[in-house]
Amino acid sequence: MTSTTTADVSPKTLRKVIVAASIGNFVEWFDFAVYGFLATTIAQQFFPSEDASAALLKTFAVFAVAFAFRPLGGVVFGMLGDKISRKRTLAMTILLMAAATTLIGVLPTYAAIGVMAPILLTLIRCAQGFSAGGEYAGACAFLMEHSPNHKRAWYGSFIPVSTFSAFAAAAVAAYALEASLSVEAMNSWGWRVPFLIAAPLGLVGLYMRSKLDETPTFQTAAQEHDVAHSPLKETLRNHGAAICCLGAFVSLTALSFYMFTTYFATYLQVAGGLSRAGALLVSLIALIFAAAICPLAGLYSDRVGRRVTVMTACALLIVAVYPSFLMASSGSFTASIIGVMLLAVGAVLCGVVTAALLSETFPTRTRYTASAITYNMAYTLFGGTAPLVATWLISSTGSNVSPAFYLIAVAALALAGGLALPETSRISLHDVPGPEKKHTLQPAT
Numbered sequence: 001m002t003s004t005t006t007a008d009v010s011p012k013t014l015r016k017v018i019v020a021a022s023i024g025n026f027v028e029w030f031d032f033a034v035y036g037f038l039a040t041t042i043a044q045q046f047f048p049s050e051d052a053s054a055a056l057l058k059t060f061a062v063f064a065v066a067f068a069f070r071p072l073g074g075v076v077f078g079m080l081g082d083k084i085s086r087k088r089t090l091a092m093t094i095l096l097m098a099a100a101t102t103l104i105g106v107l108p109t110y111a112a113i114g115v116m117a118p119i120l121l122t123l124i125r126c127a128q129g130f131s132a133g134g135e136y137a138g139a140c141a142f143l144m145e146h147s148p149n150h151k152r153a154w155y156g157s158f159i160p161v162s163t164f165s166a167f168a169a170a171a172v173a174a175y176a177l178e179a180s181l182s183v184e185a186m187n188s189w190g191w192r193v194p195f196l197i198a199a200p201l202g203l204v205g206l207y208m209r210s211k212l213d214e215t216p217t218f219q220t221a222a223q224e225h226d227v228a229h230s231p232l233k234e235t236l237r238n239h240g241a242a243i244c245c246l247g248a249f250v251s252l253t254a255l256s257f258y259m260f261t262t263y264f265a266t267y268l269q270v271a272g273g274l275s276r277a278g279a280l281l282v283s284l285i286a287l288i289f290a291a292a293i294c295p296l297a298g299l300y301s302d303r304v305g306r307r308v309t310v311m312t313a314c315a316l317l318i319v320a321v322y323p324s325f326l327m328a329s330s331g332s333f334t335a336s337i338i339g340v341m342l343l344a345v346g347a348v349l350c351g352v353v354t355a356a357l358l359s360e361t362f363p364t365r366t367r368y369t370a371s372a373i374t375y376n377m378a379y380t381l382f383g384g385t386a387p388l389v390a391t392w393l394i395s396s397t398g399s400n401v402s403p404a405f406y407l408i409a410v411a412a413l414a415l416a417g418g419l420a421l422p423e424t425s426r427i428s429l430h431d432v433p434g435p436e437k438k439h440t441l442q443p444a445t
Contacts, residue, residue: 021142
């Protein structure tokens with residue numbers, strides 16, 4: 001094994017790393033997006049009920065239950081990534097995610113096998129949650145550990161680009177199916193098509209990841225015999241405060257992301273009265289906008305630093321979320337687009353700075369484990385439950401804008417947590433200190 005540094009990584013290799021890291025993330029979020037966009041159809045297929053709201057709540061409950069397995073997946077894959085290899089661990093996550101997603105595409109419905117249909121759907125969603133627990137944090141670490149110190153947020157922004165692109169692709173697939181198929185065809189087989197796309201994408205991602213070397217940072221740690229023998233134990237013993245502070249901020253990333261990407265497609269129909277096709281078109285336009293501005297958010301974060309980016313993201317969401325929900329519930333197509341875009345700006349800033357902070361906050365020995373635990377706990381508590389909580393708030397209060405106040409409260413918590421973290425925008429990831437060296441953190445030159 002030869003050692004190298006991030007400064008030695010060629011632009012050509014970096015481009016390959018970006019694609020390889022992003023494609024697995026794309027597969028992961030494409031599935032989650034399709035599930036959200038087709039929630040009303042899935043509810044009819046697996047939770048038939050005379051009460052459409054009750055069926056939709058059950059569908060979103062399965063969505064949330066899957067997230068309960070993300071922290072477990074984060075722990076398991078995080079330890080593997082810190083002990084054996086970032087590269088090999090990411091190969092495992094993409095295989096499991098693609099296989100589980102494909103299984104949904106061939107799953108019998110309630111009409112065919114009765115109560116076993118929702119049970120099997122729940123089990124498969126749990127497998128997806130487990131694999132997803134190791135994907136995002138690992139992809140971020142893999143990309144960040146290849147990137148130059150002064151441009152990490154910019155390179156890291158392509159992970160959120162793949163996320164928003166996955167949702168945009170899912171919206172295109174759902175919109176095309178809705179527009180071209182009859183209701184009968186959609187309910188019979190049309191809804192299965194997007195899930196079956198995961199199989200070839202997963203194989204392509206596995207091939208690309210197998211052709212890349214291990215990250216320079218992990219190679220150096222291995223050569224210096226600085227690989228953790230018990231990364232979970234070290235993480236829990238040494239990084240509890242950092243996990244809590246960063247987790248508080250990632251909670252806002254999770255909530256704003258799922259409000260914007262998954263829940264709003266339903267909200268535009270239920271609160272705004274748009275057709276399903278119209279709601280998907282609004283979401284598609286906003287998602288393309290979000291993907292396009294991710295690199296700009298990365299440039300901004302690299303220029304002003306992580307702490308200023310955290311403050312900007314929280315402030316934007318606090319100010320924009322109420323008018324965003326108000327316009328999205330107006331029933332106007334144009335106003336809905338503007339409203340969703342308002343929420344998108346803050347969500348993008350949160351996502352881009354989170355991708356950088358996940359790797360910059362923790363040392364190489366426990367980076368995968370600690371970042372995966374932080375990310376997945378926050379996404380389980382605030383991301384997976386976002387559609388369910390938003391639906392419940394509207395049902396309980398009778399106000400279509402009540403979810404906005406929930407997001408504002410979480411933004412205040414996120415601001416406090418984010419500002420408790422040190423500035424990390426130009427440090428060398430190889431030199432991120434453990435607790436025994438916490439006073440020696442210096443910017444990279």
